[in-house]
Amino acid sequence: MNILLWILQVLLGLWNLWGGVYTLSHYEQIQNAWAAAHLPQPVWIALAAFQILFSVGLVLPKTTRVAAIYLAANALLGCVLCASYAGFPGMLWGVIPALLAAFVAYGRKK
Numbered sequence: 001m002n003i004l005l006w007i008l009q010v011l012l013g014l015w016n017l018w019g020g021v022y023t024l025s026h027y028e029q030i031q032n033a034w035a036a037a038h039l040p041q042p043v044w045i046a047l048a049a050f051q052i053l054f055s056v057g058l059v060l061p062k063t064t065r066v067a068a069i070y071l072a073a074n075a076l077l078g079c080v081l082c083a084s085y086a087g088f089p090g091m092l093w094g095v096i097p098a099l100l101a102a103f104v105a106y107g108r109k110k
Contacts, residue, residue, distance in 0.1 A: 005107045008100055009068075013058040015097060016071055020051035039081075047074065058104070068105035072098045 023030065027044055051074055057067035075098035079091045 001107065005104055008104050009058050009064060012068075012071065012097060012101055012104065013055045016051050016055035016058070016074075020048045020055060023048035023051070047077075050074070065105050065108045068101045068108065072101035072105060075101060 023044060027041060030044070031041075050070065054067040054070045054074075057063035058071065060067075075094040079094035079098070082091050082094060
């Protein structure tokens with residue numbers, strides 16, 4: 001079980017690191033694609049920065065559970081935004097990582 005959790009932690013960490021960096025570097029594209037003018041740019045920057053921070057925290061032993069909980073909540077927020085602006089089919093890109101992050105948080109409940 002420990003090996004499975006570590007594999008998931010590393011994969012989720014890389015996934016969220018990539019997502020945070022992409023959000024920071026492609027804000028204009030995201031704004032145009034999702035019509036996300038309703039969320040100010042500082043909010044997007046803060047969400048992306050926290051996503052990067054907690055993706056690193058996912059592989060640090062003392063912060064794994066907190067990071068996994070935040071990343072699950074962040075992925076669910078992404079699902080809500082995707083459903084609101086981009087449509088329902090894109091929600092799977094957030095639901096699956098949210099479930100995996102919740103599983104890691106549950107598995108690391110010491």
